[in-house]
Amino acid sequence: MLIIGIAGGTGSGKTTVVNQIVEELKNDEVDIISQDSYYQDTSHLSYEDRVKINFDHPKSIDFDLLVNHLKELKAGKSIEEPLYSFTEHNRTGETRTIHPRKVLIVEGILILTHPDIRELFDIKIYVHADSDERLIRRLKRDINERGRDLDEVLWRYQTTLKPMHQQFIEPTKEFADIIIPTNRYNTVAVDIVQTIIKDRLS
């Protein structure tokens, strides 16, 4: 199994790049795991308390479960990925069965912060867009798709997104084998990653 890790700040375009990469590949050859599915289970907290969580700090992620699931898949076993609701800020209680595939792509803002996870990746990619571009994209996406408003996104940007990006996310660029600039749609970089994957599959 080829495991590719794709990190980068919020709104940098990780999900978009992953979707472009897998577009031409067959479903039974590749699967995608999002770090977002591995936010800690916070069912014991009220909604008001969950809203206050710093979702951009590595402690917010259940890395033990993610490491365990990646090792299980690598060993040829299926896993149950928890499903996550951004509107509820919590796991939904449902899961998705993921079977071992020839290629697994793992994407998320903090995935390169964890040494055991870095060790499991065959290729590490960092997606980079400027912070003003990321904030604009995040504003549009969170208001349109994640039930947020302008004040919420700006409050979270100032209190956690920006400081956590500088402290934890941006420094992981140094672990990357490939850095993809995404201030614009980068078809050349997507082609290169697709070529690497196709080579592995042939």
Ligand SMILES: Nc1ncnc2c1ncn2[C@@H]1O[C@H](COP(=O)(O)OP(=O)(O)O)[C@@H](O)[C@H]1O
């Ligand atoms: N290269 C790009 N140029 C313009 N908009 C983009 C680009 N890449 C992504 N977007 C848009 O920005 C938003 C965030 O992108 P997304 O892929 O969800 O980022 P991430 O997964 O890194 O948070 C989405 O609405 C997406 O359509």
Ligand SMILES: O=c1ccn([C@@H]2O[C@H](COP(=O)(O)O)[C@@H](O)[C@H]2O)c(=O)[nH]1
């Ligand atoms: O309950 C939650 C959990 C996470 N977030 C925010 O999501 C982003 C990470 O997702 P991307 O798709 O990479 O943008 C992270 O910055 C968290 O702040 C949230 O708002 N609510």
